[in-house]
Amino acid sequence: MFKINRRRLLKSSVAAIAAATVATPLLAADPIVLGVPTAQSGPVGVADQQDWLNGITLAVDEINAAGGVNGRMIETKVVDIDILTPEGTVAAFQNLAESGVHAIASSFVLIPQPAMDAAAASGVPYLHGNTQTASLDLFKSDPQKYRNIFQIDVAETWYGSGFIKFLSNLKASGQWTPKNNKVHIVQEQIAYTQVISKATQDAIAASGGEWELGAVTDIQFPVQDWSPVMRALKETDAGIIMIDHWVAAELAAFAQTFAVDPVEGSLVYLQYGPSQPEFLDLAGEAANGFIWGSVIGTYADEQGMAFRKKYQERFPGTMGMVYTGSGYDTAKLLAQVWENTDPSDFDAVGDAVRGITYRGTAGTYTFDNDSQSGTSYPNQTDDPEAGQAHLIFQVQDGEHRIISPPPFNEVDFEPAFWM
Known part of the structure; x- marks a missing residue:
């Protein structure tokens, strides 16, 4: 008759439990x-x-x-x-x-x-x-x-007020002299872009005359044709153009349209959308010179x-x-x-x-x-390490390069070919 060895059984049971624990730890089974x-x-x-x-x-x-x-x-x-x-x-x-x-x-x-x-x-x-x-x-x-x-x-309000702050700082740096102080805003109709437009207009009004609202042009997603917008931009001839829209493919189409027959001398800012990969892929060489920003982004x-x-x-x-x-x-x-x-x-x-x-x-x-x-730097704090920098990029040689704010800028602003 088979006789159970209690000591051997106990040792083998403990070993089996230990082996199971090593193979499938309880914590690993509970992700x-x-x-x-x-x-x-x-x-x-x-x-x-x-x-x-x-x-x-x-x-x-x-x-x-x-x-x-x-x-x-x-x-x-x-x-x-x-x-x-x-x-x-x-x-x-x-x-x-x-x-x-x-x-x-x-x-x-x-x-x-x-x-x-x-x-x-x-x-x-x-x-x-x-x-x-x-x-x-x-x-x-x-x-x-x-x-x-x-x-x-x-x-999103900081997109608007932060952009006007950037313009003042860029002008003060001597890297850019605006042809005039007018800002032409092209605004899409969703709440997000409307809030940004209002914040921009409020910051212009609070600038003490440094900046002036030149015109506001409405667009509606999807934008099928940028020609009417281009006619309005030409008519206003503002020193600063803000395209308050966030869809990369449509901003790429705008960049291509603008590059063919630009508003000469204007600084052109595209709100956020160029951050998306398809902007560079679709716009190609036409992307060079455009500026865009994000209140949060990957540092360099x-x-x-x-x-x-x-x-x-x-x-x-x-x-x-x-x-x-x-x-x-x-x-x-x-x-x-x-x-x-x-x-x-x-x-x-x-x-x-x-x-x-x-x-x-x-x-x-x-x-x-x-x-x-x-917390936004430099909009809400003066300490570069106390928040997230409101990064302003410019497309240079087909790449996004940070031009503001210090100390996170990689390169200086470069006037676009139409400037």
Whole structure:
């Protein structure tokens, strides 16, 4: 009859348990899940959303390769989102919340309240780059309800006032002498661009006569023909032209139209859209000379260039200059928070995000303020390391180069060929 050796059985059982623990550690079996709503189709925003997802993917891969967060791997849960409708936005956020994600990292939505309400219902930490006053006003309306929601950058109003500040600084630097002080604004009709236009006009009015509003021309997405706009620009002949529109493909079409028969001597600023990869791809040589800006973007300092190198090795081709770095930073910031908190304790995570100071590839992130949003340099702080620089780029020799603000500028402004 077979006789059980109790000592041998005990030793073998302990060994088996130990082996199983090594092979499948409990922490490794319990990943931290980061939800990333990403528009994968549609007429606008897809490039930005993909840039954000790429940046997050690169960061998560690096974190996991280094052992994860306290031994736990990070997993990303990506869901498609229709950013153009409240229903599509809510569906994506509810999907993520109900699936048990530990945080949501979103590049942006066009309609903030449905996303914020869906996240607030579960309390899940939600970090986003909406760049909208509407998001900040909603937070201020009920800070307790939206306590775990953070805008990683600043409001779009700084695009307007910051642009006028840039013009004054560029003129004072001696790099540019405007042919006149008139500013002609071409504005698209969504709330985002309307807020930027109003902020620009307010800053012009507050300039004490240094700048004058020359004209305002309305456009409607999709812009099929830039010829009427060109006629209006020629008629006004303003020293500064601001195209307040954010769709890269349409701005590329404008650049090509303008380059053929430009308004001579005018400085031309394209609001944000050239940051998207397809602008350079579509505009080609016509892109050279145009200026554009972003209130958050990837720096060209040592840290920023190291990130750019890694990103382009992983994702070859034309690189977006905004949501690539901010997505990467957001994942890294969350990982740092999770190292010292329980990811399942949403309020503890929210408190930690509120208290963090994190220097990333796109500047310094802090949220301990009345809107739980970023801080703009030089618009809200004089300290270059206390916020995110409002970067002004110029396309030079087919590349985006930072020309402002110091100390983050790579090169000086160069007059375009039509100037």
